[in-house]
Amino acid sequence: MDDIRLSPGAFAGPALSWLNVHYHGVFSAIAAFFDFWVNGIVTVLSLAPPPVVAVILAVVALLLSGWQKGLLTLAGLMLCMVLGMWDATVQTIALVVLAVLFSIAAGIPIGILLSRSARAEAAARPFLDIMQTLPPWVYLVPAVILFGLGTVPALISTIVYGIAPMVRLTVLAMAQIPQERLELGAAIGARKGEILRKIELPSALPTLLVGVNQCILLSLAMVVLAGLVGAGGLGAEVTRGLTRMEFGLGVRASLAIVMLAIIMDRVFRGAIPDVYLSRN
Numbered sequence: 001m002d003d004i005r006l007s008p009g010a011f012a013g014p015a016l017s018w019l020n021v022h023y024h025g026v027f028s029a030i031a032a033f034f035d036f037w038v039n040g041i042v043t044v045l046s047l048a049p050p051p052v053v054a055v056i057l058a059v060v061a062l063l064l065s066g067w068q069k070g071l072l073t074l075a076g077l078m079l080c081m082v083l084g085m086w087d088a089t090v091q092t093i094a095l096v097v098l099a100v101l102f103s104i105a106a107g108i109p110i111g112i113l114l115s116r117s118a119r120a121e122a123a124a125r126p127f128l129d130i131m132q133t134l135p136p137w138v139y140l141v142p143a144v145i146l147f148g149l150g151t152v153p154a155l156i157s158t159i160v161y162g163i164a165p166m167v168r169l170t171v172l173a174m175a176q177i178p179q180e181r182l183e184l185g186a187a188i189g190a191r192k193g194e195i196l197r198k199i200e201l202p203s204a205l206p207t208l209l210v211g212v213n214q215c216i217l218l219s220l221a222m223v224v225l226a227g228l229v230g231a232g233g234l235g236a237e238v239t240r241g242l243t244r245m246e247f248g249l250g251v252r253a254s255l256a257i258v259m260l261a262i263i264m265d266r267v268f269r270g271a272i273p274d275v276y277l278s279r280n
Helices: 008-022 024-045 050-065 067-082 086-115 118-133 136-147 151-175 179-187 192-221 223-229 233-243 247-279
Strands: none
Touching: 024 086, 024 136, 024 151, 050 067, 050 247, 067 086, 067 247, 086 118, 086 151, 086 192, 086 223, 086 233, 086 247, 118 151, 136 151, 136 223, 151 192, 151 223, 179 192, 192 223, 192 247, 223 233, 233 247
């Protein structure tokens, strides 16, 4: 008699297939929602010629973090143009921006709720550990089963991949708030919502921004893997270079990814002190 081996896949596979069959309309609506936003950002960034868009983004970086980061942004985006990777870079920017925004929108509220209860935090910790230790490509499998190939499964898997570190750093940020500030807010009669908005979140802002920075870097780390499921962008160019054995294409796409990662990391790190000081 053959040995019967049980594995997570023995249950997860049929469950995902059942969801796909019975709730296909729901997943189609979700896919249409994300497609709308991705295509919208790409369209906006494509309204003007690439040099004009690069200058506008450089000005935004200058306003956020200074003239040095503005020049870095302009030089990096110009390099992407020279490498012939501008269209793929725009698609990657759209994916990363949306992934980071949705990871923040989900991770911060969850982290705040977990910080309110030690038991809830302890119960969630194993799941967060698993989410952060799983290989990134594992997230692509269920997303592809539910949403098919394309941009949407890559975006959703990137969002899920970025939620865990955002939750962890939110919990840490809330735990680092001086108790005296909370007591002062309660003493003056502030409601819980007012304490959260006016005391807790501004006090936790530096650590929260570190979490946002981590989401950005993790999202960029998923770019190459996203190319495996037809997401487009720079990851697709790297994948195309590998499958066709075109060394030059792979190198050019890789350089564009590295440059985009440097730009986003430096600009956001430079913006953190200014945002913090403006809130205090």
